[in-house]
Amino acid sequence: MTPERFEKLQKTLRRRQPDLRVLTDHVHKPHNIAAIVRTCDAMGIAHLHMVWPHDQFGHYGKTASGSDRWVTVHPHQTSLEAIQQQKKEGRKVIAAHFSDRAIDFRDYDYTQPTTLLLGQELFGVSDESADLCDEHVVIPMQGMVESFNVSVAAAIILSEAQRQRQQAGMFDELRLDQKEYETTLFQWAHP
Amino acid sequence: MTPERFEKLQKTLRRRQPDLRVLTDHVHKPHNIAAIVRTCDAMGIAHLHMVWPHDQFGHYGKTASGSDRWVTVHPHQTSLEAIQQQKKEGRKVIAAHFSDRAIDFRDYDYTQPTTLLLGQELFGVSDESADLCDEHVVIPMQGMVESFNVSVAAAIILSEAQRQRQQAGMFDELRLDQKEYETTLFQWAHP
Numbered sequence: 001m002t003p004e005r006f007e008k009l010q011k012t013l014r015r016r017q018p019d020l021r022v023l024t025d026h027v028h029k030p031h032n033i034a035a036i037v038r039t040c041d042a043m044g045i046a047h048l049h050m051v052w053p054h055d056q057f058g059h060y061g062k063t064a065s066g067s068d069r070w071v072t073v074h075p076h077q078t079s080l081e082a083i084q085q086q087k088k089e090g091r092k093v094i095a096a097h098f099s100d101r102a103i104d105f106r107d108y109d110y111t112q113p114t115t116l117l118l119g120q121e122l123f124g125v126s127d128e129s130a131d132l133c134d135e136h137v138v139i140p141m142q143g144m145v146e147s148f149n150v151s152v153a154a155a156i157i158l159s160e161a162q163r164q165r166q167q168a169g170m171f172d173e174l175r176l177d178q179k180e181y182e183t184t185l186f187q188w189a190h191p
Numbered sequence: 192m193t194p195e196r197f198e199k200l201q202k203t204l205r206r207r208q209p210d211l212r213v214l215t216d217h218v219h220k221p222h223n224i225a226a227i228v229r230t231c232d233a234m235g236i237a238h239l240h241m242v243w244p245h246d247q248f249g250h251y252g253k254t255a256s257g258s259d260r261w262v263t264v265h266p267h268q269t270s271l272e273a274i275q276q277q278k279k280e281g282r283k284v285i286a287a288h289f290s291d292r293a294i295d296f297r298d299y300d301y302t303q304p305t306t307l308l309l310g311q312e313l314f315g316v317s318d319e320s321a322d323l324c325d326e327h328v329v330i331p332m333q334g335m336v337e338s339f340n341v342s343v344a345a346a347i348i349l350s351e352a353q354r355q356r357q358q359a360g361m362f363d364e365l366r367l368d369q370k371e372y373e374t375t376l377f378q379w380a381h382p
């Protein structure tokens with residue numbers, strides 16, 4: 001490994017935002033999962049939670065771009081368990097979801113510890129998951145189709161989160177704890 | 192057709208932005224094309240230009256979500272021809288492209304007549320296309336991977352364009368000319 005490469009690993013880890021996470025709730029198409037993992041890496045997200053029942057979806061495959069090397073993927077068997085874990089760890093869970101209580105995605109404060117929940121390609125966020133979430137956010141639609149592709153919706157919302165955290169200076173300080181920083185650096189540098 | 196449906200068609204057309212366009216330059220994966228068409232519709236974009244050489248890509252198929260019914264797709268044989276047409280019609284062509292002259296995508300003024308050019312999945316924007324463009328814009332990357340999925344990059348940039356145009360009140364007035372408005376309404380209402 002060149003010194004430049006090692007420095008890039010360090011720089012990336014110094015920007016990671018452990019208290020901004022994504023939770024995919026039964027999203028299952030490989031190209032959507034791949035795009036979401038890649039977007040997470042590029043937006044500084046270290047942890048991706050996936051509700052991914054083994055019996056329904058089979059084994060979670062490696063993504064083409066190799067970006068899953070840079071994002072820790074946490075599989076969960078049920079939405080309930082995944083959402084409860086986020087809350088127990090002190091993060092608000094916000095669903096990207098149309099509902100009566102949904103707010104414009106730009107009106108949410110993403111500098112708070114937050115997990116963004118994304119719904120399934122066809123059926124969206126289930127009623128049970130929606131009920132458990134602290135907030136619902138929507139991206140306004142100007143056209144005839146009713147929704148964005150799920151990886152597109154993720155990217156639009158995360159881009160706003162990234163903008164807010166940038167403005168708040170949250171990419172300028174180490175936000176991983178020292179132990180996670182060192183463990184991850186070691187794993188990345190010695191695959 | 193119900194009166195509500197007819198009103199939705201009219202409302203959508205009254206928000207269309209004929210002077211904000213997308214040009215895909217040899218983008219060819221069907222799921223990326225599908226996501227881009229769908230995003231265009233949702234962002235109020237009426238015209239999508241596609242450099243899509245017949246001999247290389249075969250026939251352009253219908254997208255799954257049916258969103259290509261709401262966006263006029265213009266095929267082009269070469270990048271040169273497609274870019275020149277945009278300029279002749281008075282739109283700046285900006286490439287989503289890493290280069291020495293690239294600016295942050297949030298620093299561009301999208302209220303100007305603009306066509307956003309997106310590069311191929313693997314090879315990106317060619318040198319020839321890049322040279323022909325008025326500006327290059329980039330979305331900053333915080334992680335290890337070098338680029339976003341192309342439909343994700345399109346969505347992030349168009350979301351910023353939509354935000355700027357919304358703020359400028361450009362969705363509050365009819366921006367299609369009367370003839371295009373009427374022709375399109377007729378086509379949509381009588382498929």
Ligand SMILES: C[S@@+](CC[C@H](N)C(=O)[O-])C[C@H]1O[C@@H](n2cnc3c(N)ncnc32)[C@H](O)[C@@H]1O
Pocket residue numbers: 095096097098117118119120121122123124125137138139140141146147148149150151153154
């Ligand atoms: C293709 S959509 C699901 C559509 C589904 N028919 C529904 O009504 O929810 C997949 C996921 O993308 C996200 N999504 C898509 N468009 C969105 C929008 N405009 N605002 C917020 N989230 C959106 C949501 O998380 C949604 O569950």
Ligand SMILES: C[S@@+](CC[C@H](N)C(=O)[O-])C[C@H]1O[C@@H](n2cnc3c(N)ncnc32)[C@H](O)[C@@H]1O
Pocket residue numbers: 286287288289308309310311312313314315316328329330331332337338339340341342344345
């Ligand atoms: C997967 S990328 C192409 C990557 C290619 N290896 C390159 O170096 O350009 C496909 C297209 O998505 C767009 N894109 C992806 N990430 C981008 C970013 N961070 N900024 C601007 N455009 C981006 C560009 O139009 C690019 O040509």
